[in-house]
Amino acid sequence: MSLWVDKHRPRTLDDLHYHAGLSARLRALAASGDFPHMLFYGPSGAGKKTRIACTLRELFGKGVEKLKIDQRVFLTPSKRKLDVNIVQSNFHIEITPSEVGNYDRVVIQELLKEIAQTQQVDLSAKQRFKVVIINEADSLTRDAQAALRRTMEKYMSNMRIILCGNSTSRLIAPIKSRCLLVRVAAPDEDEMIEVLRYVGKKEGFDVPDKVAHEISEDSNGNLRKAVLVLEALKMQSTDLDKPLTIAKPDWETYCHKVADMIVQEQSPQRVMDVRAKLYELLSHCIPPTVVLKTIADRVVDQVDESLKADIMHWAAIYENRMRVGNKKIFHLEAWVVKVMSLYKRFFYDIDMSGFDD
């Protein structure tokens, strides 16, 4: 059973519901024979990844939807092993370098070099180049950006880069100047309502106006959130007929509570309590990656500056393990334990430093 956000995600540029002008431009670029490096940016849930996937489909055809997931090991200069998950088709490859935190340069450098030096093997391929999608581009370190820039200069003939991120502000100018910048704005209220109606129709029901407005207002331009909420509401009340009495799905508040529990106490008992809550969330079909992200964001809001990066780093790692593995709950839990130990260690270090003085 897949969630509506996945089930009804547009697959082709023609299926995309809003920003029609942008879709037309992407179609023209894909047909031009002169496809550039690109940088897609915009707020979360605005439809960047969906639009990128549709563009790939336009470039390469249906074959690009046949995905494999590989684990790759990279070695840091100090011979530390980095495990990286890589999603790829015959025509493209997708990576999230922020998974490996400060070692992202190693991954960018090794992987891009490797891809750039291999020719497209599929002779029936519509394009001579492979596309490399780099997610969370705005969290690339300076080193990784410098490596990326060099690769972009050196190997253009058989590779195109598509960067995806929330904003362009943390990217160095030489990268921006080598990319076509594509801003994907959040859908406005009418556009969002149209998508909600469409999803409802596909599922065989009409979304009442009031519900559509409420959801759209609540979601702050995040279409993923809007569709998730629609699905959750529909599970609570099949008719969606009493919009005002329907309590908003409380999973966000629930995730926040879990985050608070993690910050308040770090003990085996607490891990057990948190586990129960996690099961509860997952059994309500809230996607585990969303649960992890919501909890992580809230934890990070409350902890010391020096811990934030580590906590997000581990969240990215476990998020990826979750995408690949079956037992989502194990990875969620492993992350919780990791955060608790980081947090405890932090206080321990403070105590010890006090001791030194």
Ligand SMILES: Nc1ncnc2c1ncn2[C@@H]1O[C@H](COP(=O)(O)OP(=O)(O)OP(=O)(O)O)[C@@H](O)[C@H]1O
């Ligand atoms: N043009 C569209 N028409 C209809 N539905 C869409 C469109 N774009 C996105 N969606 C829906 O919105 C959801 C979120 O889109 P997507 O994952 O592409 O957002 P994103 O901008 O990449 O988000 P994030 O930055 O958080 O990863 C998709 O799962 C899909 O169901």
